[in-house]
Amino acid sequence: MSQIPTLDIRRFDTDREAFVAELGAAYREWGFAGIRNHGIPQALIDGSYDVFKRFFALPEEVKRKYHVPGGGGARGYTPFGIETAKDSKYFDLKEFWHVGREIPRDSRHAAVMPPNLWPEELPEFHELAYGLYQALDVLGSRVLSALALHIGLPERYFADKTDFGNSILRPIHYPPITTGDIPNVRAGAHEDINLITLLVGASSEGLEVKSRKGEWVPFTADADTIVVNIGDMLQRLTNHVYPSTTHRVVNPPGDKARQPRYSTPFFLHPNPDFLIDVLPSCITPDNPSRYPEAITAHGYLEERLAEIKLK
Template sequence: MQIPIIDFQPFIEGNLETRQAVAQQIYQACHEIGFMYLKNPGISSQQIEAIFTRSQFFFNLPLEVKQQLAWSDEISNRGYVGIERERLEPDKPGDLKEAFNVGKEVSSYNATPNIVINKWLPEQEDFQSEVLAFWYTCCQVADQVLQAFAIALQVPEDFFTTKHDQQNHTLRLLHYPPITQQPKPGQVSAGAHSDYGSITLLFQDRVGGLEVQARSGEWILAPAIPDTVVVNTGDLMQRWTNHVFCSTKHRVMIPTDERIMRSRYSIAFFCHPNHDAEIVCLPSCRRENSAIYPPISAGEHLLSRLQATY
């Protein structure tokens, strides 16, 4: 099974016929494997290179500086996550990676309205502005992809975007440091998992390491391809579509070659519906008038998954 490469520019710029053709390619990719590469997604290579430079700057800071921004709770889900702090497979040791989570500047939970919850270092305005600009660009790309999903699934084109308009998305800078000592038994860089939300945009550096599980159970490589972004469907999209679109497990293993001594960087944009959005099976995805899952609110689902991870 190969992860397909889909040119997204005809969807962004084309007429109804070309948009439907791209949406059909996306439908096939999401149905068969849950992963795809989007070429020409609407983000310049210069902006992507710049955010990777900012990410390397942040992770090169001393640990005690990064810990000033430490992740503290599932509701905000912001800040620095140290090595081994997250455990994507609960029965294995903590993952050999560190991360920095950013979302919109204010909380959307009713209990804490309009409170700035991102965590920033003082006197790092350039870092803050560039990371937030990239977050906003990803919001725009995600909305375009969600429009394609809507066309593919035969619902109104704004069906998904209106359920994501609170922009409860998380941008995650990720660093997998060189392995300098023997890992614990069963320890990996990022454990096998599926993503929690609706869709994910993933940007990789050239070191690579991402593996995707095909339906056969085989793990296949998903290397970085220039001028593309990896897009995959998450658990809530799988629930919405009654498994018509699949939420596929993926992982990052510890390299077995010279890459073990190199840093790997990636950037993930996790697209989540509004917290109060009800995730219920789409009419076009019902099988014999039955739904696999009961309705659930997107916020309730996300909190339960984060609580199980940390």
């Protein structure tokens, strides 16, 4: 494959065997694929982006009301200049908001999945953001079903392992870059922590994916396409059969740098107590187990949040 493919997910229902083979091959090669005809209403995406932009346009002191010190950015607002890509000297050029799963407060996961915050200045934020969260959660489950089939697991293998997943919707604002020659980039080279990431609004240029040959490949998707990539948890679970690919968001050239950029990834996580242990079907003589010790999803998340300066 000379470029990252985009596939029509409707074929999961009409041409399942071929679709699963093509999707699996794309992820083995790239760790990334585009998904179109995903069924998420454009009105929901547009409405969400509109309210996210209006939130980020609020005065700094208003936004900081929703920052939770010591909360690791789990919910609410994370200001500009905090998150730093693993092993990077420089913080990313972004601010963001986190929406998590709404669960009963007597749930066994309540201690590690706090309640959501909602900006009172924008009453429609809640309905739009959580509507997008739920739509991406459903789409992510379909993608996981196809990936499960590709490696010989039951179609619903992930269903009871993600039904209370600590998944996060992250509206991001990359402000205009008004000074030249800065060492920071909008998002430094990194891999995602979770099982898979679904990126809504990847039609803005800047996203680059590192190929197996070590080359940076730009991936600007069509407006109707959601970019879905493998995270480190799924890489670990599948013993690197599905690679978690390094990617970044670079600063655009010239006048484009003076334009803000917005994007909204959905990080699909397993349930906090899910044990990430290499799948026996992904261990072969040519690919012996790389991870002899299992770790819970929450334990792994805590380790990684410390590495990127959120904890």
